Amino acid sequence: MVERSGSPGGRVAVVEDGGYRLDIGATVLTMRGILAGVFEAAGTSLEAHLELVPLDPMYRATFPGEDEILVRQGIPAMTEEIRTKCGAADAAGFERFCRWLTGLYQLEMPNFIDRNFDTPLDLAWPLGPLVRLLRTGALRRLASVVDEHFGDPRLRKLFSFQAMYAGLSPFDALAVYGVITYMDTVEGVYFPMGGMHAVGEALAAAAVGAGATVQYDTEVERVLRRPGAGGREGGGEVVGVRLASGEVLAADAVVANPDLPVAYRSLVPELPAPRIARRGEYSPSCALWVAGVRGGMPDGAAHHNIHFGGQWEEAFDALLAQGRRMPDPSILVTSHSFSDPSLAPPGCSTLYALEPTPNLSGRVDWMDERERTRASLIARLHSHGYPVDDIEVERFYDPTDWERMGMEQGTPFGLSHRFFQSGPFRPANVERRAPGLFFVGSSTVPGVGVPMVLLSGRLVADRVEGIRP
Numbered sequence: 001m002v003e004r005s006g007s008p009g010g011r012v013a014v015v016e017d018g019g020y021r022l023d024i025g026a027t028v029l030t031m032r033g034i035l036a037g038v039f040e041a042a043g044t045s046l047e048a049h050l051e052l053v054p055l056d057p058m059y060r061a062t063f064p065g066e067d068e069i070l071v072r073q074g075i076p077a078m079t080e081e082i083r084t085k086c087g088a089a090d091a092a093g094f095e096r097f098c099r100w101l102t103g104l105y106q107l108e109m110p111n112f113i114d115r116n117f118d119t120p121l122d123l124a125w126p127l128g129p130l131v132r133l134l135r136t137g138a139l140r141r142l143a144s145v146v147d148e149h150f151g152d153p154r155l156r157k158l159f160s161f162q163a164m165y166a167g168l169s170p171f172d173a174l175a176v177y178g179v180i181t182y183m184d185t186v187e188g189v190y191f192p193m194g195g196m197h198a199v200g201e202a203l204a205a206a207a208v209g210a211g212a213t214v215q216y217d218t219e220v221e222r223v224l225r226r227p228g229a230g231g232r233e234g235g236g237e238v239v240g241v242r243l244a245s246g247e248v249l250a251a252d253a254v255v256a257n258p259d260l261p262v263a264y265r266s267l268v269p270e271l272p273a274p275r276i277a278r279r280g281e282y283s284p285s286c287a288l289w290v291a292g293v294r295g296g297m298p299d300g301a302a303h304h305n306i307h308f309g310g311q312w313e314e315a316f317d318a319l320l321a322q323g324r325r326m327p328d329p330s331i332l333v334t335s336h337s338f339s340d341p342s343l344a345p346p347g348c349s350t351l352y353a354l355e356p357t358p359n360l361s362g363r364v365d366w367m368d369e370r371e372r373t374r375a376s377l378i379a380r381l382h383s384h385g386y387p388v389d390d391i392e393v394e395r396f397y398d399p400t401d402w403e404r405m406g407m408e409q410g411t412p413f414g415l416s417h418r419f420f421q422s423g424p425f426r427p428a429n430v431e432r433r434a435p436g437l438f439f440v441g442s443s444t445v446p447g448v449g450v451p452m453v454l455l456s457g458r459l460v461a462d463r464v465e466g467i468r469p
């Protein structure tokens with residue numbers, strides 16, 4: 001493995017400054033079983049490499065002018081929370097909703113997610129799972145299925161906002177994307193001691209333990225191919241990579257992990273990327289403010305805190321249809337040091353505040369909006385009682401920063417998961433025009449987020465195995 005940065009983890013990145021260890025990437029870790037499976041595939045165990053603690057509450061949700069709701073770990077505890085805050089009918093609705101989500105997940109995972117597709121026809125073969133999926137109402141809108149289960153508008157938000165992880169509004173997303181809600185609501189949210197970046201470090205250690213070699217600070221410049229028919233340069237199968245240093249590494253298979261459209265442009269410029277990667281719709285992006293601050297978290301705060309804004313449909317409309325910042329954004333505030341105090345000096349805390357924003361195809365001029373967004377995030381944190389008066393270290397990232405880091409259209413969340421950008425319609429993990437070239441990561445199958453990217457590793461491994469003599 002060759003990695004251009006100095007440490008593993010990619011978008012699950014960390015900044016170390018002033019005695020703080022600040023995670024600047026993924027923060028909500030779900031699907032412990034998928035992660036454990038990767039360690040097992042490397043002949044070891046998750047427990048040997050990581051200390052994962054279940055978070056309870058998984059999120060604290062606040063709503064303007066109203067009580068907060070804690071999203072509890074485990075269905076019985078959450079049912080009780082809903083009974084107390086929202087009444088018996090919604091508590092019963094939650095149990096029904098979890099059964100629906102579980103059925104959906106069990107149907108989708110083996111048949112539509114953890115699977116390589118060769119053509120769209122594979123969706124209908126075997127036919128049974130597709131028919132069962134249609135019967136579950138999976139092609140209805142997610143928001144309307146959620147509304148059927150819950151009367152309280154706060155719960156409707158809490159169990160549909162996850163569509164945003166797939167780059168969609170819950171009003172547009174098909175119910176089939178309820179699987180994302182399943183991942184946190186039913187499977188639970190975990191935190192790795194040492195911070196999220198510990199996941200990348202642990203995976204790299206497991207790979208090395210299984211015999212892989214990893215070269216850091218090593219950038220790949222080109223994928224090298226044998227001459228094609230008629231001696232055309234770079235037209236044949238893959239023979240290795242050329243590094244930025246000029247060194248050539250021979251290989252009979254190359255698995256490329258940079259954001260897929262960027263990988264096509266920079267590593268194999270002779271091949272146009274698949275149309276959907278060039279013309280498709282990318283997920284919204286985010287503005288992220290992280291800081292190390294003096295002081296502790298306010299009373300009642302949790303590890304993950306979602307502060308919902310007053311607007312909902314209008315907010316999605318601004319973000320997704322108009323390409324503008326949400327007028328009254330819902331934000332996620334996480335304090336990793338809340339669960340692992342070693343991430344900050346004594347008496348201090350780490351803060352991570354994320355606002356969904358349009359990606360660079362939107363209408364925001366980030367030269368103009370950058371400082372305003374940073375200031376409004378800090379002001380929001382202040383109004384919720386977070387200790388932002390004594391900031392010791394801070395970083396701020398907007399979509400132009402994500403683009404500089406190699407993410408297409410300035411979004412860390414890749415191609416959105418519209419139906420025709422998922423499964424067999426998503427850019428494939430195998431490039432048949434260049435035998436031996438494969439792709440892995442969030443812009444190929446199955447999709448975005450740490451659990452999906454881990455599965456993409458397994459799916460591409462199956463492809464590579466297929467070409468071995």
Ligand SMILES: Cc1cc2nc3c(=O)[nH]c(=O)nc-3n(C[C@H](O)[C@H](O)[C@H](O)COP(=O)(O)OP(=O)(O)OC[C@H]3O[C@@H](n4cnc5c(N)ncnc54)[C@H](O)[C@@H]3O)c2cc1C
Pocket residue numbers: 002003004005008009010011012024025026027028029030218219220221257258259286288406412413440441442443448449450451453
């Ligand atoms: C702010 C933020 C919040 C997020 N929140 C969550 C969350 O809460 N939960 C969740 O599950 N997901 C979340 N995500 C998404 C998740 O982090 C990504 O989906 C996932 O990490 C992407 O993995 P990847 O392998 O596709 O890409 P990356 O992690 O970006 O890996 C690509 C790797 O390739 C390397 N590379 C690129 N070009 C070259 C080259 N030419 N030569 C050598 N190496 C190269 C890069 O350095 C990098 O290490 C978040 C992401 C961000 C940024």
